[in-house]
Amino acid sequence: MMRFPVDVLKGCAMIRILRLVPATVSAIVLSGVMLAQAPQVSSQRTPEQQQAYRKAMDEADQKIADEVKAHSELVKNLEYLTTQIGPRLTGSPQMQAASAWTLKRFQDYGVDAHLETANIDHSWTRGSETAKITRPIERHIGIRAYGWSKATDGEISGKVIALDIQRPSGLDAYKGKLKGSIVMVGKPTDLSANDPNPENAYDGVIPPRRGASEYGMSWRERAELMSRIRDEGPLLILSDSGKTDSLFNMTGNYPRYQPSSVPMAFVTHDEYDLIWRLTQSGPVTLKANLQNVLSEKPAPASITVAEIKGSELPAERVIIGGHLDSWDLGQGALDNGTGAMAVLEAARSLKSLGWKPKRTITFVLFTGEEQGGIGADTFVKNHAAELPKIDAVLILDTGTGKVFSIALDNLWETAPLMAEIYRPLQEVFDLQPLSTRYFGSSDHVEFLDKGVPAYFCMQLPAHYREAHHSQTDTFDKVIPDQINEGAAFLAAWAWNVSEMPQGLPHHAEAKEASE
Numbered sequence: 001m002m003r004f005p006v007d008v009l010k011g012c013a014m015i016r017i018l019r020l021v022p023a024t025v026s027a028i029v030l031s032g033v034m035l036a037q038a039p040q041v042s043s044q045r046t047p048e049q050q051q052a053y054r055k056a057m058d059e060a061d062q063k064i065a066d067e068v069k070a071h072s073e074l075v076k077n078l079e080y081l082t083t084q085i086g087p088r089l090t091g092s093p094q095m096q097a098a099s100a101w102t103l104k105r106f107q108d109y110g111v112d113a114h115l116e117t118a119n120i121d122h123s124w125t126r127g128s129e130t131a132k133i134t135r136p137i138e139r140h141i142g143i144r145a146y147g148w149s150k151a152t153d154g155e156i157s158g159k160v161i162a163l164d165i166q167r168p169s170g171l172d173a174y175k176g177k178l179k180g181s182i183v184m185v186g187k188p189t190d191l192s193a194n195d196p197n198p199e200n201a202y203d204g205v206i207p208p209r210r211g212a213s214e215y216g217m218s219w220r221e222r223a224e225l226m227s228r229i230r231d232e233g234p235l236l237i238l239s240d241s242g243k244t245d246s247l248f249n250m251t252g253n254y255p256r257y258q259p260s261s262v263p264m265a266f267v268t269h270d271e272y273d274l275i276w277r278l279t280q281s282g283p284v285t286l287k288a289n290l291q292n293v294l295s296e297k298p299a300p301a302s303i304t305v306a307e308i309k310g311s312e313l314p315a316e317r318v319i320i321g322g323h324l325d326s327w328d329l330g331q332g333a334l335d336n337g338t339g340a341m342a343v344l345e346a347a348r349s350l351k352s353l354g355w356k357p358k359r360t361i362t363f364v365l366f367t368g369e370e371q372g373g374i375g376a377d378t379f380v381k382n383h384a385a386e387l388p389k390i391d392a393v394l395i396l397d398t399g400t401g402k403v404f405s406i407a408l409d410n411l412w413e414t415a416p417l418m419a420e421i422y423r424p425l426q427e428v429f430d431l432q433p434l435s436t437r438y439f440g441s442s443d444h445v446e447f448l449d450k451g452v453p454a455y456f457c458m459q460l461p462a463h464y465r466e467a468h469h470s471q472t473d474t475f476d477k478v479i480p481d482q483i484n485e486g487a488a489f490l491a492a493w494a495w496n497v498s499e500m501p502q503g504l505p506h507h508a509e510a511k512e513a514s515e
Helices: 033-037 047-071 074-085 093-108 168-174 201-205 219-231 269-279 333-353 374-382 384-389 412-429 444-449 480-499
Strands: 112-120 129-135 139-141 156-162 182-184 236-240 264-267 285-290 299-308 313-323 359-366 390-395 403-407 454-459
Touching: 047 333, 047 412, 047 480, 074 093, 074 333, 074 480, 093 112, 093 299, 093 333, 093 359, 112 374, 129 264, 129 269, 139 269, 156 236, 156 269, 168 219, 182 269, 201 454, 219 236, 236 269, 264 269, 299 333, 299 374, 313 333, 313 384, 313 480, 333 359, 333 480, 359 374, 359 480, 374 384, 374 444, 384 390, 390 444, 390 480, 403 412, 403 480, 412 480, 444 454, 454 480
Parallel strands: 156 182, 182 236, 236 264, 313 359, 313 390, 390 454
Antiparallel strands: 112 299, 129 139, 129 285, 156 285, 299 359, 403 454
16 A cells, blocks of 8 residues: 655655544445535435435345355465465566456356556566664664665665754755764654554554644655755665554655665664664764665556456446555565455456446556556556446555445545445445545556546455555465455455446546655
């Protein structure tokens, strides 16, 4: 989950995400201001027609749930993906192997499938990584380079400078003083501020804003600060992993798929805190050696696209998707092997039932969600002429926990029809009401920006905070019953949308990303 420019990080929180009112709205009633603002598209059908749709979807959704429960191959597929193929950086041989393997799995299930391939400027491979505090104490510490970080020039050694800056202008005091140093980009993260019981997996990683409180620098200010730090010519830039229990974190360089101008790396929170405290009482010197490798030539990056052709409206599409790529510290199990294999299982279950959807149901396993979004970009560009006929998109991208709602993502005009689509799901899968939250940080954003109704699954936390982008993102964390239910949910939602007599309304294209 969650691609974002490295320059946006502050304590490993994503500052660019726009947060709206964290409320839920009844999927049964959906009344008041929200419905008053939305076009009353449901009124074009009689109550009897709506009831007939409800009954048919109740029965279909239960059959889908029963099929997945009885015959799911999700866990078997996920174990192969995470164990035999392993982590899947965009452009890597492992990612390409995963795309080829999923292509065959779709075809094995009798689902038409193909690959769509773009090229990235450089692939990136993690090499040996070592670091040691040499003054005032001697201590070896763990270190992990950012994705697409340039390598150090052999082993480097420098004085550590700890920055505590509230605005980019605060760097003026360090003008000419950072060259040849090792820079800590901010104070240690205050982990005591973490909500011990986040409402959902996403909030476990990116806490929602509450009231009018400030988050410090905007993401644009953060980007400016990081750019100015790099321009000063330090030997290395260090970031706090922002995680408990000696877990690392990971993100990539910006511009995407290009080497950073300065080596950049994460240190675990406990060791970052140690180094910071040492700097408060005297000079600190640190050695580091990061031997990462970038490809000399562009590398292929493929997405897997499969579909069950519609019987009445084949030109109209319903898309369910998840990203197949991952970071490389763990096995890419919860982020996002679970989501990708749930999409594959949704395809298997629908094909096994032998039903003919009215609209074409498309299954997409994206690449590059973690590293620049090239997968969703590729699909949107390749299918630009078809975007007006895409009825809806739903993305699963926050781990193994139970799906308990769908976020409307500001698509108020779709609320009446989404309520109809959602009601049978709510009964079969014991869901909470539709959510009014906005989650602008996965593969659905490219579709939203083009005016396509695109939504995001909300899931229970289920160890996601710890696993997200860390070395503990491994197969043993998977909860089979919950993610199998998630696969059935995806299939049932796609079926309900495909059978809805009316298409969900589109909205105006976005002119530019919001701060």
